[in-house]
Amino acid sequence: MLDFTPKEIKKLTGGVINPAKTCQPIGAMYAALGIHRCLPHSHGSQGCCSYHRMHLTRHFRDPIMASTSSFTEGACVFGGGANLKTSIKNVFAIYDPDIMAVHTTCLTETIGDDIPSILSSAEVPAGKVVIHANTPSYVGSHITGFSNMTKGIVTYLAESAKEAKKEQVNIIPGFVNPGDMREIKRLVKTMGIKSIMFPDTSGVVDSPMTGKFEMYPKGGARVEDIRDSGNSKLTIALGSFASTDAAIQLERKCKVPAKTLKAPIGIKATDELLMALRNSFVREIPSDLEEERGQLVDIMTDTHYHFHGKKVAVFGDPDIVIGLTEFLLSLGMIPIHVLTGTPGNAFEKEVKAMLLQAGLKANVKAAGDLFEFHQWIKNEPVDLLMGNTYGKYIAKAEDIPFVRIGFPILDRSVHSYMPVVGYKGAMRLIEMISNALLDRQDRDAREEDFELVM
Amino acid sequence: MAAVKITDLPVIERENSISIKGKQKKQLKCDTDSVAGCVSQRACVYCGARVVLNPITDAVHLVHGPIGCASYTWDIRGSLSSGSELYRNSFSTDLKENDVIFGGEKKLARAIDELVAKYRPKLVFVYSTCIVGVIGDDLQAVCRAAAQRHGIEVIPVESSGFIGNKAAGYRAACDALLSLIKPADSLIGQIPKSINYLGDFNLAGEAWIIKKYLNRIGVTVNVVFTGDSNYESLKNTARASLNIIQCAGSMIYLAQKMKELYDIPFINVSFLGLQDTADSLRKIAAFFNDQEIMRRAEELIKNEEAEVKPVIADYSDKFVGKKAAVYVGGGFKAVSLIKQFAEIGIEVVMIGTQTGRKEEYKSINDLVNDGTVILDDANPSELEKFMLEKGAHLLVGGVKERPLAYKLGMAFIDHNHDRKHPLSGFVGAVNFAREVYSTLCSPIWTLVNRG
Ligand code: SF4
Ligand code: SF4
Numbered sequence: 001m002l003d004f005t006p007k008e009i010k011k012l013t014g015g016v017i018n019p020a021k022t023c024q025p026i027g028a029m030y031a032a033l034g035i036h037r038c039l040p041h042s043h044g045s046q047g048c049c050s051y052h053r054m055h056l057t058r059h060f061r062d063p064i065m066a067s068t069s070s071f072t073e074g075a076c077v078f079g080g081g082a083n084l085k086t087s088i089k090n091v092f093a094i095y096d097p098d099i100m101a102v103h104t105t106c107l108t109e110t111i112g113d114d115i116p117s118i119l120s121s122a123e124v125p126a127g128k129v130v131i132h133a134n135t136p137s138y139v140g141s142h143i144t145g146f147s148n149m150t151k152g153i154v155t156y157l158a159e160s161a162k163e164a165k166k167e168q169v170n171i172i173p174g175f176v177n178p179g180d181m182r183e184i185k186r187l188v189k190t191m192g193i194k195s196i197m198f199p200d201t202s203g204v205v206d207s208p209m210t211g212k213f214e215m216y217p218k219g220g221a222r223v224e225d226i227r228d229s230g231n232s233k234l235t236i237a238l239g240s241f242a243s244t245d246a247a248i249q250l251e252r253k254c255k256v257p258a259k260t261l262k263a264p265i266g267i268k269a270t271d272e273l274l275m276a277l278r279n280s281f282v283r284e285i286p287s288d289l290e291e292e293r294g295q296l297v298d299i300m301t302d303t304h305y306h307f308h309g310k311k312v313a314v315f316g317d318p319d320i321v322i323g324l325t326e327f328l329l330s331l332g333m334i335p336i337h338v339l340t341g342t343p344g345n346a347f348e349k350e351v352k353a354m355l356l357q358a359g360l361k362a363n364v365k366a367a368g369d370l371f372e373f374h375q376w377i378k379n380e381p382v383d384l385l386m387g388n389t390y391g392k393y394i395a396k397a398e399d400i401p402f403v404r405i406g407f408p409i410l411d412r413s414v415h416s417y418m419p420v421v422g423y424k425g426a427m428r429l430i431e432m433i434s435n436a437l438l439d440r441q442d443r444d445a446r447e448e449d450f451e452l453v454m
Numbered sequence: 455m456a457a458v459k460i461t462d463l464p465v466i467e468r469e470n471s472i473s474i475k476g477k478q479k480k481q482l483k484c485d486t487d488s489v490a491g492c493v494s495q496r497a498c499v500y501c502g503a504r505v506v507l508n509p510i511t512d513a514v515h516l517v518h519g520p521i522g523c524a525s526y527t528w529d530i531r532g533s534l535s536s537g538s539e540l541y542r543n544s545f546s547t548d549l550k551e552n553d554v555i556f557g558g559e560k561k562l563a564r565a566i567d568e569l570v571a572k573y574r575p576k577l578v579f580v581y582s583t584c585i586v587g588v589i590g591d592d593l594q595a596v597c598r599a600a601a602q603r604h605g606i607e608v609i610p611v612e613s614s615g616f617i618g619n620k621a622a623g624y625r626a627a628c629d630a631l632l633s634l635i636k637p638a639d640s641l642i643g644q645i646p647k648s649i650n651y652l653g654d655f656n657l658a659g660e661a662w663i664i665k666k667y668l669n670r671i672g673v674t675v676n677v678v679f680t681g682d683s684n685y686e687s688l689k690n691t692a693r694a695s696l697n698i699i700q701c702a703g704s705m706i707y708l709a710q711k712m713k714e715l716y717d718i719p720f721i722n723v724s725f726l727g728l729q730d731t732a733d734s735l736r737k738i739a740a741f742f743n744d745q746e747i748m749r750r751a752e753e754l755i756k757n758e759e760a761e762v763k764p765v766i767a768d769y770s771d772k773f774v775g776k777k778a779a780v781y782v783g784g785g786f787k788a789v790s791l792i793k794q795f796a797e798i799g800i801e802v803v804m805i806g807t808q809t810g811r812k813e814e815y816k817s818i819n820d821l822v823n824d825g826t827v828i829l830d831d832a833n834p835s836e837l838e839k840f841m842l843e844k845g846a847h848l849l850v851g852g853v854k855e856r857p858l859a860y861k862l863g864m865a866f867i868d869h870n871h872d873r874k875h876p877l878s879g880f881v882g883a884v885n886f887a888r889e890v891y892s893t894l895c896s897p898i899w900t901l902v903n904r905g
Binding site: 006010012013014015016017018019021022023024025026039041044045046047048049050051052053054055057058061062063064065066067068069070071072073075076083084086087088089090091094095105106107110111136137138139141207209210211212213214215371390393 | 489490491492493494496497498499500501516519520521522523524525526527528542543544545546547548549550551553554561562563564565566567568569571572583584585587588589615616617618619833834835838853854856857858860861862863902
């Protein structure tokens with residue numbers, strides 16, 4: 001019934017049907033939530049802010065706090081300077097954050113509010129900070145917004161005091177779940193290296209139930225740590241789309257060398273992260289991590305015949321999809337449709353290169369929508385679909401097993417607490433994929449083919 | 455319990471938006487703009503317009519703007535359809551930088567052409583978002599031209615977010631509906647004993663329940679606004695002999711207009727709770743002044759009540775001493791909820807809305823007990839403050855309020871888009887009691903050490 005997608009492919013030139021992305025401000029809001037005691041502020045009409053909070057709330061199932069400039073028609077005509085200044089006054093008076101992170105919306109970008117100059121004449125209480133990022137939604141996607149705010153965090157906060165750099169690494173995790181951020185921090189810690197992660201939404205959007213509402217839960221990167229990131233000897237940006245810009249900014253501003261790696265999804269990308277750390281900090285890989293890796297390889301060997309040759313369609317945010325594609329290839333699966341809604345040629349280039357190396361060809365597209373993606377699947381069916389919640393329409397229409405991964409996931413819970421990164425995350429992914437495939441096999445098996453041991 | 459003082463509020467501007475029954479005689483300030491810098495729970499004009507029109511199942515709902523506004527409203531409202539599912543797709547012109555600079559009219563026209571070619575709809579709604587109001591696209595002209603080109607209806611919905619709040623969006627939606635239902639002369643001629651049912655969006659199939667009741671008492675439902683409606687049924691609107699309005703906040707304007715234009719009288723009803731449902735059925739029967747309808751209505755009420763009352767009584771026994779807080783979108787729902795809670799023996803100690811109107815706040819004030827806190831456009835810290843001070847055990851709210859309640863170790867019911875069971879009519883009253891029970895009496899609360 002929900003299947004409204006015709007098989008025949010026709011190019012759309014007047015917009016999108018069933019988007020595979022959303023707008024910049026929500027990414028900026030999420031990044032800002034990754035700072036301890038930070039209140040994200042949406043400079044625009046209240047509707048946008050309300051939608052962004054609602055969407056994040058549905059994904060994380062935690063309260064998402066953000067304030068808005070509450071535009072009215074007057075503000076549109078005369079500019080939003082007065083609204084923003086009043087907002088700053090009210091936010092600190094009412095909600096008392098340590099830091100306020102302003103992002104723009106389509107509206108304020110279009111009327112051309114000059115945020116830096118408004119901020120320079122705004123009254124900010126002593127000891128408090130206001131930072132900002134421009135996030136016009138008619139450019140890029142929520143990933144761009146995340147990247148812009150992360151870069152803004154560096155621009156405003158990072159400082160370098162000394163010539164000599166400290167033995168610590170900055171990690172920019174990208175637009176991932178708090179469960180992933182925790183896992184990455186654990187890996188680095190196990191390596192015996194001190195790290196500064198930002199944005200870090202762990203402990204903010206996965207906060208424990210205490211019977212009290214905390215406007216600012218315990219988690220989040222501390223402002224003083226972010227300041228100190230200018231003194232680190234290395235920045236690792238995980239994912240070129242969400243994290244590289246901030247790392248480069250930090251290199252420019254504080255001369256911290258920047259290194260971009262893939263989001264550490266799967267064995268290869270996780271190896272690369274640990275190798276990069278080992279090489280820069282002259283550490284041995286601790287036996288605990290070696291053991292984890294060994295377990296992962298063991299699992300992959302035990303189960304590889306479930307996966308081999310299975311065709312997969314993957315969509316979602318670029319950094320995640322790139323990492324995931326690599327992992328699927330390492331399992332012997334065949335990604336034949338790979339799509340992100342975020343624009344960027346680098347995505348197509350990187351995915352195509354990986355496929356080429358594996359001797360495969362696929363439909364690969366950036367800035368695509370799920371309508372087109374569905375059409376691909378109709379023309380070339382797959383055994384498995386992976387992507388965010390919106391994939392469920394396609395999964396139902398085509399009756400394909402579906403593994404939920406990425407943002408947003410609105411119809412399942414717990415996902416934001418569990419990692420998909422690192423060796424542990426790879427194990428979890430294998431479990432999810434094989435459960436989906438084998439549950440389907442059981443469901444569809446004729447009685448005589450129904451097996452106990454699989 | 456400490457006495458609640460409004461003067462503890464950190465922002466003076468908010469003082470007039472909150473009142474306590476019995477304490478003072480002041481008029482609550484409502485229907486105003488939110489304070490700049492507030493963590494408002496409020497939505498925008500587009501949101502209001504979209505929720506009203508979205509349930510029209512066979513329409514293309516095209517959002518003219520950047521991608522976000524469309525992404526966030528993709529199939530988020532659980533209105534059910536017995537026919538087309540086209541409305542559950544997300545269509546956006548996905549405006550880019552160039553469109554913002556040079557205007558988005560051409561792209562919009564192309565989008566309409568392509569969607570019409572693909573889906574052959576009879577009806578397209580084009581929603582304007584904030585940015586469209588600023589870049590000055592002539593929505594009317596583009597829609598008019600497209601309508602002519604394709605021989606279908608392409609209706610612009612003037613819903614730029616900044617021109618007001620959700621209530622302004624209801625108005626924009628009603629204007630769009632009025633232009634859709636404009637009757638051709640041949641259509642006029644009333645169907646006897648038929649009604650339009652305004653303000654039910656068929657969440658979880660609620661409109662279907664009410665439709666069945668009305669059929670059972672001998673009244674035909676002409677069309678529901680807008681739950682499970684479609685182009686054909688809406689085109690017949692003007693043929694009904696009565697309009698009944700459930701959600702007055704979104705629909706009263708439409709009803710008034712229909713009275714003016716097509717001479718269709720209207721009455722207010724509510725199918726939330728046992729008492730309201732029974733009263734409303736009687737009111738409808740009385741309007742038609744038909745013995746048979748009245749007899750059947752009484753019979754239906756008697757049978758249904760006999761079935762559900764004992765079940766509800768069983769639940770009520772478990773709610774002794776429990777208190778509820780309510781924070782919902784519209785005033786109509788707030789009023790019904792006070793009564794519904796009273797029916798299951800729960801006192802409402804705090805109540806607020808995003809967009810309640812003056813008259814509605816008056817009814818709220820009349821219904822609640824002394825000491826109840828009443829607030830307009832509340833922010834999360836106010837909700838927290840008053841819920842805790844008033845000792846509420848349960849919050850009724852929308853998506854954003856749910857985790858807030860949970861974090862406080864408080865039970866929660868969604869009375870909004872995310873509701874999963876129909877809450878209308880006699881069965882709805884049972885569902886309501888069951889939902890209250892399953893959250894309020896869940897064993898998980900014993901794990902929470904509320905400090
Ligand atoms: S107006 Fe722009 S910022 Fe606001 S929701 Fe729409 S796309 Fe996002
Ligand atoms: S841009 Fe305007 S119309 Fe769109 S969500 Fe924001 S406030 Fe609403």
